[in-house]
Amino acid sequence: MSFPNTSDPVPEEQVASTGTSTFGDILSQFEQDHKAAESAEALPGTVVAINADAIIVDIGRKMEGVLDPAQFQDASGNVFLKTGETLPVLITGRNAEGYYELSTLRVKRPTDWTEFEKAFTDKSIIAGRVTELVKGGLRVDVGVRAFMPASRSGAKDPIELEKLVGQEIRCRITKLDTAAEDVVVDRRAVMEEEAAQKKEQVFQSLAEGSVVHGTVRTVTEYGAFVDLGGVDGLLHIGDMSWNRIAKASDLVSVGDSVEVKILKVDPATRKISLGMKQLTADPWTVATRDLKVGDRVKGKVVRLADFGAFVEISPGVDGLIHLSSLAWGKRVRKPSDVVSVGDMVEAVVLDLKPSDKRISLSLKEALGDPWDDAATKFPVGTVLEGVPITNIAKFGAFVDLGGGLEGMIHIADITNEKRLDHPKDMLAAGQKVRALVLEVDKEKHRIRLGMKQLEPTVVDMFIASHQVGDTVSGRVVSTDAHVARVQVAEGVTAICRLPKDEPAPPSQPAADQSKAGLSELSAMLSARWKSGPPESAQRAAALRAGEVRSFRISALDPNRKTVEVEIQ
Numbered sequence: 180m181s182f183p184n185t186s187d188p189v190p191e192e193q194v195a196s197t198g199t200s201t202f203g204d205i206l207s208q209f210e211q212d213h214k215a216a217e218s219a220e221a222l223p224g225t226v227v228a229i230n231a232d233a234i235i236v237d238i239g240r241k242m243e244g245v246l247d248p249a250q251f252q253d254a255s256g257n258v259f260l261k262t263g264e265t266l267p268v269l270i271t272g273r274n275a276e277g278y279y280e281l282s283t284l285r286v287k288r289p290t291d292w293t294e295f296e297k298a299f300t301d302k303s304i305i306a307g308r309v310t311e312l313v314k315g316g317l318r319v320d321v322g323v324r325a326f327m328p329a330s331r332s333g334a335k336d337p338i339e340l341e342k343l344v345g346q347e348i349r350c351r352i353t354k355l356d357t358a359a360e361d362v363v364v365d366r367r368a369v370m371e372e373e374a375a376q377k378k379e380q381v382f383q384s385l386a387e388g389s390v391v392h393g394t395v396r397t398v399t400e401y402g403a404f405v406d407l408g409g410v411d412g413l414l415h416i417g418d419m420s421w422n423r424i425a426k427a428s429d430l431v432s433v434g435d436s437v438e439v440k441i442l443k444v445d446p447a448t449r450k451i452s453l454g455m456k457q458l459t460a461d462p463w464t465v466a467t468r469d470l471k472v473g474d475r476v477k478g479k480v481v482r483l484a485d486f487g488a489f490v491e492i493s494p495g496v497d498g499l500i501h502l503s504s505l506a507w508g509k510r511v512r513k514p515s516d517v518v519s520v521g522d523m524v525e526a527v528v529l530d531l532k533p534s535d536k537r538i539s540l541s542l543k544e545a546l547g548d549p550w551d552d553a554a555t556k557f558p559v560g561t562v563l564e565g566v567p568i569t570n571i572a573k574f575g576a577f578v579d580l581g582g583g584l585e586g587m588i589h590i591a592d593i594t595n596e597k598r599l600d601h602p603k604d605m606l607a608a609g610q611k612v613r614a615l616v617l618e619v620d621k622e623k624h625r626i627r628l629g630m631k632q633l634e635p636t637v638v639d640m641f642i643a644s645h646q647v648g649d650t651v652s653g654r655v656v657s658t659d660a661h662v663a664r665v666q667v668a669e670g671v672t673a674i675c676r677l678p679k680d681e682p683a684p685p686s687q688p689a690a691d692q693s694k695a696g697l698s699e700l701s702a703m704l705s706a707r708w709k710s711g712p713p714e715s716a717q718r719a720a721a722l723r724a725g726e727v728r729s730f731r732i733s734a735l736d737p738n739r740k741t742v743e744v745e746i747q
Contacts, residue, residue: 224268224281226260234260236268236281244268244279247346271308271347282306282347295322295362299355304369307350309343317343319350325362333367349373378409385410385444385451390458395435403431405439405453412451414439419455421462421495423481430455462495467533475545480522488514490524490540498538500526507543507550507583510570517542549583554619557584557626561616562633568610576602578614578628585626588614592629595636637670638740649732650747655722663722665730665744673742675722675730722746 224236224244234246246268251260260266268281298305307321316329317340327350334340354363385391385407393405393412402415414437416427424430431437443452470476478492487501505517518524530539557563557580566586570577575589590602599605606612618627645651653665656672663675722728730744 222268222270224266226262226264226266229258229260229262233278234258235278236266238268238270238279238281240279242278244270244281245274246281246283249342249346250283295352295355299352302351304349304351305364307348307364309346309348312341312344319348319364321350321352321362321364323362325352325364327364327366331365331367333370374409381407381409382444382449382451385441387441387444390438390440392436392438393453395431395433395437398428398431398433400426403427405437407451410449410451412439412441412453414453414455418442418453418457421456421459423495423497456495462493463533463536466493466496467531467538470528470531470538472528472531474528475525476528476540477523477525480518480520480524483514483518483520485513488518490526492538496538498526498528498540500524500540500542504529504539504541504543507546507548510577510585543583546583550621550624553584553621553626556582557586557616557619559616559619563614563616563628565611566614568606568608568612571603571606571608573601576606578612580626586614586616586628587625588612588628588630592617592627592631595631595634636740637668638742639737641668641671641742642735642737642740645732645735645742647732647735651730651732651744652727653730653744655724655726655728657724658722665728667730667742667744671742673730673732673744675744675746677722 222238224238226234227237227243228235229248231248234248234251236244236246238244248258251258266283268283270279271282272280274280297303305321307319307325309317309327310320310324311318313326315326317327317332319325319327329340331353332340332343334343348366349369350364350366351369352362353365353368354361356362391407393407395403395414396406396411397404400416402413402419404411405414414427414431416424419427419430437455438458439453439455440457441451442454442457443450445451476492476498478490478498480488481491481497482489487499488505489497489499491497500514500518502511502514505511505514511517524542525545526540526542527544528538529541529544530537532538563578563580563586566578566580568576569579569585573590575587576593578586578588580586588602588606590599593599593602593605612630613633614628614630615632616626617629617632618625620626651667653667653673656664656666658664658677661677663677665673665675667673729747731747732742733745734741734743736742
């Protein structure tokens with residue numbers, strides 16, 4: 180069914196034929212037929228039953244009256260009248276079942292030509308009953324048969340248009356031609372005006388802080404528009420729930436009946452801001468009431484960002500584990516290196532600012548500081564087998580020691596074979612190496628490792644190929660009062676300890692000394708002077724720098740990498 184434009188002239192066939200009667204005759208007949216009904220006063224009615232087809236009203240007569248439910252429906256299609264409620268009604272006729280047809284319209288129908296002219300001139304609202312569906316619109320009884328174009332009926336579609344038949348309506352005369360016996364009425368304009376008035380009344384009745392009911396009209400990415408009875412308010416996604424939600428449709432759908440709080444009413448822009456989460460206690464207030472710095476909390480990882488991981492410790496309350504607080508020692512480049520969304524973790528509260536809704540958490544603090552017993556776990560001199568390299572830098576390589584600890588091999592401690600321009604010349608991330616613990620510094624959180632210290636040296640090879648008692652040739656490099664340094668192979672320097680002077684003979688008891696004569700003592704000193712120092716002392720005294728001699732290996736220490744010799 181097409182809806183004609185309001186401005187189009189009404190075809191002749193759409194105007195009811197009046198035969199030989201004049202327009203005045205029709206008015207006169209109308210006045211006679213409806214005089215009793217129009218002069219009747221409104222009756223008090225009590226709603227006794229409500230169903231889908233009719234509202235049954237007790238008007239104090241033998242038969243009840245009926246009202247059309249469509250006149251009392253809200254935006255959601257629900258009838259807002261209740262059983263037992265009273266309201267004034269007018270009797271407009273009887274239906275096929277004998278019930279009185281009632282109306283609540285408080286406007287009169289014109290009873291004569293003068294009143295029609297006045298209603299048209301003043302653009303007054305008049306009452307009418309839709310009698311039938313005709314081409315292009317509806318036939319309406321307003322005292323005479325009038326035509327209402329479908330486009331001015333207020334109906335949204337042909338089905339809704341058909342439902343108007345039999346209903347009492349409020350309309351306005353938009354065309355009155357007595358000569359052509361043509362009356363055109365408009366219901367849509369009246370509905371729009373009344374809707375605007377109702378909207379203004381509702382808007383004026385809304386107060387910030389009040390709680391109202393509404394119906395979700397539309398849902399968008401950023402929220403939902405809620406019909407509050409003629410005016411719409413915006414329920415922003417951020418005001419729907421204390422919990423983080425991805426989209427508004429996760430919480431509400433079109434047609435949902437919701438309870439909301441009015442957060443703000445702006446008379447200038449006519450905008451209304453609504454909230455749902457404000458109807459419940461702020462979870463930040465509840466969650467942080469007894470929380471303090473240093474407490475341990477458990478939660479679920481709900482979101483990852485470049486700078487850290489967000490953990491939900493209670494509904495609507497998220498704490499942040501910064502990148503630097505995810506792990507000890509390990510260089511974390513992104514949160515996903517340590518945690519994933521959905522992981523349950525335990526963390527320690529580092530900082531708490533409820534007013535700013537901020538909680539700083541630490542995952543590594545909850546795990547305990549591994550540096551507390553690092554020196555015990557990795558004492559200096561420990562040889563580490565098969566430890567993986569995690570990262571390569573210009574100055575060295577980082578090694579994962581497990582348990583949140585990391586060691587560093589400086590570029591100078593990688594090899595003795597050659598000078599390296601960059602650690603990557605010999606090492607790569609993921610490679611497993613053998614290293615020696617050189618230093619553990621708890622305060623600086625540093626463990627220094629070395630690889631070259633485990634490489635075989637010429638001393639190692641010399642020790643491996645010799646044993647104590649072997650005779651070797653060596654060149655004296657230097658001497659001092661007690662030690663001579665002897666080069667026994669290329670790159671191998673041995674220690675030769677020089678013998679000290681022989682000790683004096685044990686002193687005799689005083690009684691014996693008294694018996695010894697002066698001549699005996701003099702003879703003994705003279706003999707020692709003549710014989711000189713022992714033979715070994717004589718050979719040692721003869722060692723000179725640059726001299727090549729034969730030596731006997733007296734000691735080999737592979738751990739200390741030392742060789743000791745004595746003069747052959």
